[in-house]
Amino acid sequence: MTDQGVAPVVVHVADRDRYEIRIDGTFAGVTMYHDRGGQRVFYHTKIDDAFAGRGLASVLVREALNDVRAGGRRIVPVCPYVKQFLGKHREFADIADPVTPEILQWLDGAAG
Structure with missing residues (x-):
């Protein structure tokens, strides 16, 4: 996409x-x-209006997940967009862990 x-x-x-996506140096979006x-627990993705x-969200998440894989980590898709992306891109299934109540409770503590 260009x-x-x-x-x-x-x-x-x-x-x-976070991972940021930029167009010609301008901030265009983020996945956190x-x-x-x-x-690596992904909890929010946003592309600027x-x-x-x-x-761009697809490009951003794909690159972020490739980085996670390269770093030897696993992903947890709390973010609805990341979860949707994983449903369409099964090539990342081998590094994905399920969202559990324990992870959601931990995330609430980590965010606050």
């Missing part, structure tokens, strides 16, 4: 527990996580 010939760039901003042991409808 925007006027400019390819989107996904950047891992580890000190803020918290790490729990060997799991100015960039909506361009398939």
Whole structure:
């Protein structure tokens, strides 16, 4: 997916527990996580309205999940978009863990 010939760039901003997607240096969206042991728990994905409808969420999540795989971690899709993405992209099933009540309780504590 490109925007006027400019390819989107996904950047891992580890000190803020997030992956950002940028178009020509401009922030276009984010997927956020918290790490729990060997799991990366994705809890929110948002594309800025100015960039909506361009398939950027898919690009962002795919790159984030590829990074998680490369780092030897597993993913937990609390975020509805990440969960939906996994349903369509079974190539990530081998690194996905289910969302459990324990993880949701832990996430509430991690976020607050």
